[in-house]
Each structure stands twice: as structure tokens, then as C-alpha cells.
Amino acid sequence: MSNFVDECNLNVQAGDGGAGCVAFRREAHVARGGPAGGDGGRGGDVWLVADRGVASLLSFRDHPHRRAGNGRHGRGNKRHGARGADLEVPVPVGTVVLDHDTGEPLADLSGSGDRWLAARAGEGGRGNSRFLTNRRRAPAFAEQGERGESRWLRLELKLLADAAIVGLPNVGKSTFISRVSAAKPKIADYPFTTLEPNLGVVRTGDTEMVLADVPGLVSGASEGKGLGHRFLRHIERARVLLVMLDLAPGAAPPPADQQAVLLAELERYRPDLLDRPRLVVGSRADLATGVGREESSAAEPSAGGRGESRAAEANAGNGFEGLRISSVTGLGVAEVTGELARMVAAARAAEPAAAGTVVHRPAAPGVGVTRSHDGSWVVHGRAAARAVALSDLTDPEALAYAQGRLDRLGVDKALAKAGAVSGDVVHIGDLAFTYEEGR
Numbered sequence: 098m099s100n101f102v103d104e105c106n107l108n109v110q111a112g113d114g115g116a117g118c119v120a121f122r123r124e125a126h127v128a129r130g131g132p133a134g135g136d137g138g139r140g141g142d143v144w145l146v147a148d149r150g151v152a153s154l155l156s157f158r159d160h161p162h163r164r165a166g167n168g169r170h171g172r173g174n175k176r177h178g179a180r181g182a183d184l185e186v187p188v189p190v191g192t193v194v195l196d197h198d199t200g201e202p203l204a205d206l207s208g209s210g211d212r213w214l215a216a217r218a219g220e221g222g223r224g225n226s227r228f229l230t231n232r233r234r235a236p237a238f239a240e241q242g243e244r245g246e247s248r249w250l251r252l253e254l255k256l257l258a259d260a261a262i263v264g265l266p267n268v269g270k271s272t273f274i275s276r277v278s279a280a281k282p283k284i285a286d287y288p289f290t291t292l293e294p295n296l297g298v299v300r301t302g303d304t305e306m307v308l309a310d311v312p313g314l315v316s317g318a319s320e321g322k323g324l325g326h327r328f329l330r331h332i333e334r335a336r337v338l339l340v341m342l343d344l345a346p347g348a349a350p351p352p353a354d355q356q357a358v359l360l361a362e363l364e365r366y367r368p369d370l371l372d373r374p375r376l377v378v379g380s381r382a383d384l385a386t387g388v389g390r391e392e393s394s395a396a397e398p399s400a401g402g403r404g405e406s407r408a409a410e411a412n413a414g415n416g417f418e419g420l421r422i423s424s425v426t427g428l429g430v431a432e433v434t435g436e437l438a439r440m441v442a443a444a445r446a447a448e449p450a451a452a453g454t455v456v457h458r459p460a461a462p463g464v465g466v467t468r469s470h471d472g473s474w475v476v477h478g479r480a481a482a483r484a485v486a487l488s489d490l491t492d493p494e495a496l497a498y499a500q501g502r503l504d505r506l507g508v509d510k511a512l513a514k515a516g517a518v519s520g521d522v523v524h525i526g527d528l529a530f531t532y533e534e535g536r
Contacts, residue, residue, distance in 0.1 A: 103254040103294070103331070105157040106197060109216040110164040111245030112140025112181035117222035119239045119488060120173035132236055134171055134224030138178035140245045141165030143216040145194060147206035148187035154252055165216070168242060171224045178221060186215070191257045191334060197249035207257070207334070215250065219243035222486065228498065238495035241486040243479070253330065256294055258309035259441045261335035263363070265355055266312075268343040269380040271295065272424040274310040277434050294331050301431075304438040309335060329366045336444035338363075338375035339437060344417055345384035352379060352417040374440045376420070378433055383423035464506050466515040473522040474515065474532070480506055482526035490528070 115137025122130025143165050163186050169178030194204040194213060204213035222240030229236060262270040278297025295310040311331050332338070340359060342352040350358075356377065363370040379385075420436070422429035464478035484502040487495045503509065503525075512523065512532060521532045 102153045102155045102158050103256075105154045105252050106161050107157050107186075107215075107250045107252055108162045108247070109143040109186070109250060110162070110247045111143050111216035111218045112165040112167040113245050114138065114140050114181075114219035114221040114242030115168035115170040115178035116242045116488070117224040117227070117239030118171035118173060118176075119225045119237060121235070122174075131234070132225040132229050133173055133175050134226050134239050135173070135176040136178065136224050136227065137171045137221030137240075137242045138168030138180040139221045140168045140218035140242075141181035141183040142214055142218045143184045143186065145188050145192070145204070145206060145213045145215045146185050147190045147192060147209055147211040149190055149209045151187045151189045153189060154192070154254055157252065165218065165245065167245075168219070168221045170242070171221070171239070175224065175226055177224075180221075181218065183218075188252065189254050191255045193253045193255060195251040195253065197251045200251070203250070216246040216248060219245040220483070222488075228494075233494055233498075236494060238487050238489045238492050238498075240483065241488060243483060243486065255334050256296065256309050256331040257307070258296060258331075258335050259306035259444075260337040260339050260437055261309040261311050261332045262339045262341055263311065263332065263359055264341035264380070265343065265358070268341050268355075269424055270310045270341055273341070273380065273422065273430070274308055276424045276427070276430055278308060299434055299437075301434045301438045304442055306438060306441045308339075308437075329362070332363070332370065333367060335373070336448075337437060337440045338370070338373050339433075340375055340377045341380045342377065342417065343381055344379040344421065345381040374444055376433070376436055376440060378429070379417040379419055379421040381423065381425075382421040382428055383426045385421075464508060464511060466508075466511045466517075468515070469524070473524060473529075474512060474517050476508055476512070476523060476525040478506075481508055485525050485528045 117137050118134035120132070120134040122133045124130055143163060163184060165184040166181035168181045171178045188206060190206065190209050190211075192206045193202060194206070194215070195202055204211075206213060220243045222242045225236045225239045227240075228238065262273065264270050274295060274297045277299045294312065297308045297310070299306050299308050309331060340356060342355045344352065360371060420429055420433055422433050424430060464476065464481050467475050467477065469475050481503065484506065485499050487499060490496055490499060508525075513534065517523065517532050517534075519532060519534045523530055523532045
């Protein structure tokens with residue numbers, strides 16, 4: 098079973114707010130004490146936090162639920178309930194958060210310490226002491242605690258690497274990264290040996306860089322064929338692309354055809370990938386006839402027929418004239434890593450300065466009105482839901498307070514503008530009531 102997971106579903110549940118308390122002072126020397134109910138505590142938020150110590154999304158595969166703490170209820174003598182504990186959920190640096198249902202991107206946690214508010218806590222309800230006014234001397238109602246936000250998310254990991262190795266399956270990518278770094282990927286002589294990305298740290302001179310061995314691409318990968326989008330996204334953040342072409346005779350199409358396939362798939366997936374600096378090398382040069390341990394040369398096509406010319410081309414690395422490497426013998430490896438280091442250093446220097454830790458806080462929605470399939474109206478918005486979340490709406494003072502607060506929020510105007518008429522049913526939170534025009 099793989100220990101690397103780069104996509105998963107996650108359910109987040111913020112804590113519910115505690116209920117406000119209805120209480121009155123009861124003292125021997127006070128004939129009729131005033132309201133003394135305390136407020137409920139706010140629930141806990143759920144935050145996703147990018148953490149360099151987390152390598153994959155494995156922890157969410159079998160346990161996808163995360164929940165913050167609930168707030169405590171208020172008590173008499175104006176004692177407020179304790180706040181629920183926030184929950185910080187560590188995710189790998191490079192995690193992209195998507196809406197589970199629509200696929201809409203919500204946050205990109207691309208830097209260590211970046212934070213995103215995944216589920217907002219419910220506010221605690223106010224105790225009856227908060228509703229004391231000159232005209233309302235003994236309020237017998239309080240606010241209920243607000244429910245915490247609950248939602249399903251889709252997490253996708255895009256690796257952060259200085260350079261990504263791009264090539265068809267089984268062209269020697271894993272062998273190369275095992276040669277130049279301490280990474281120990283699985284290596285075998287069959288396609289799709291690499292089923293998960295491997296990262297290796299390469300040190301050359303004064304430069305240290307992270308190299309990603311990405312599973313092989315095939316024609317149609319940009320449309321999901323083979324390992325498709327699941328691994329193409331790991332190329333997106335790489336500063337430099339190392340395009341690796343197989344020179345072994347009979348093992349793959351000619352290098353020019355391999356390169357055409359790879360670049361076409363990159364362009365179809367994300368055209369801007371072709372603007373990245375890239376280094377093209379011929380791999381497995383030790384298997385190409387005429388290539389020695391320390392140098393390589395391309396054989397000239399024979400003067401015979403067309404078939405003989407193709408055979409000679411295959412035997413000499415298919416006419417490839419670029420940098421050649423053999424990860425088995427070491428041929429060209431130092432030259433390629435040196436050139437990669439130079440290109441990575443240049444790409445880093447060209448990047449704008451980092452903006453620092455990013456905290457993503459979704460904007461709080463206002464009041465909105467939609468029509469339900471049964472013809473009733475639904476009022477959306479936290480402020481409107483809180484306006485009617487009182488402990489006893491049969492109390493005349495509580496009902497008057499709720500109506501006044503809805504008026505100040507513009508709910509009546511929003512309903513009239515949407516087309517509501519007298520007699521229509523309106524839902525706000527858990528409350529349903531009959532709308533009256535011009536009330």
C-alpha cells in the first residue's frame with residue numbers, strides 16, 4: 098500500500114456556540130432582581146495550516162473528519178460559557194483546497210505557515226442580561242448558540258520542487274534521481290514503475306535544489322489517460338523542467354517523437370509550462386551503440402536504403418545530439434546537475450520576493466433571498482439566522498426584538514424586491530413564518 102497520498106476528501110466541522118442563559122438575580126435584599134443570564138461561549142474554528150513536516154495527505158484517507166470544540170452554555174450571575182478550542186489541521190505545503198461539489202478553488206497553501214479558515218465557528222448566544230433596555234426591564238429570552246459551519250472539501254497536493262523530471266514511462270528518471278540524491282525510489286524495467294512522485298535533494302557546488310521524479314507521461318495524459326492529471330499537477334510548481342528522452346534502441350519512439358509527445362501534453366494541460374526553462378537530455382546512453390563511459394557520439398546514417406538509415410539511427414541513440422547521460426555509468430550526470438543548478442539559481446533570482454505567511458479568511462456573506470422548489474422563500478445569511486435564534490419566540494418582547502432586527506438588516510426589502518407577496522412562506526434558519534406585505 099502506498100504511503101503517499103496526493104488527493105483526498107476532508108470533512109470539517111466547526112464548533113457550535115453555547116446558548117445564552119435566562120436568569121435573574123435572586124438575593125435576599127433585592128425584592129425583584131434584574132436579568133443576570135451570561136453569554137454562551139463561541140465555538141472553535143477549523144484551520145488548515147501548511148506544515149513542512151507533513152509529506153502527504155495520507156492521514157485523511159481513512160479518517161477524513163475533523164471537528165473543533167463546542168462553546169459552553171452561559172450561566173446565571175452573568176457567568177459566560179468557555180470558548181471552544183480551535184482546531185489546526187496540518188497539511189503539506191503545496192496543498193490546494195477545492196469545493197467538494199463544484200471543484201472551485203478556495204485556497205492555495207503554497208508557503209510554510211499559510212493558513213486558511215476551513216470552517217467558521219458558531220457564535221455564542223447572548224444571555225438575557227444583554228437585552229435589558231429602559232423599555233425592556235425583565236427580558237425573559239436569550240439567544241441560542243449558533244451552529245458551527247460544516248462542509249466537505251477536496252484537497253489536492255501539488256509538489257514544490259525546483260526541477261521536475263519529465264519523460265515517458267521507464268526512461269530512467271528514477272535511476273537518475275537515485276544517483277544524484279539520497280532518494281530511494283522503486284526501480285524496475287517495466288512501464289509505470291513509479292506510481293507516486295519522489296523528491297530528492299541535490300547538492301552541487303553552493304546550490305541545493307529539490308528534484309521531483311514525476312511518474313511517466315503518455316500520449317493523452319492531459320486528458321486523463323494513463324496517470325493523467327493526477328501527476329501532471331506535480332509539474333505545475335517546478336521552476337525548471339528536465340525533459341528526459343530514452344536513447345536505448347527499440348525501447349521507445351525516436352527522441353524527437355518522445356519530445357513532441359511530452360511537450361504537446363504539457364501544452365494541452367497548461368500552455369504556460371512551455372515557457373518554463375527546460376533542459377533536454379538523452380537518457381540510458383550506455384545502451385546506445387557507440388556510446389562510451391566518458392563520451393558519446395551520434396553515428397552518421399548509412400548510405401544504404403531508408404531502412405538501413407533508420408537502423409543505424411536507432412543504434413546510435415536515434416540521432417540525438419544533445420546532452421547524454423547514463424545514470425548507471427555516471428556519464429554526463431555531473432554536467433547535467435551542474436546545468437540544472439545554474440538554471441534553478443537563475444529562476445529563483447527572477448522570482449519576486451515572497452509576501453510572507455498568507456492567512457485566508459473568507460468574507461462573511463450578507464443577507465440574500467432565494468426561492469425554494471416548493472414556492473417558499475429562504476433567507477440566507479448569518480445575521481438573519483441569528484436574529485430569530487432566540488430561546489422563546491412566543492414571548493412578545495422576543496418577537497418584537499426579532500422583527501426589529503430583521504427590519505434593520507433589510508430582510509423585508511429583500512423579500513419584496515425578490516417578489517414575495519402576502520401569504521408566502523418564508524424560512525429563516527429553523528423558523529418558518531407567513532410573509533405580510535408592508536408590515
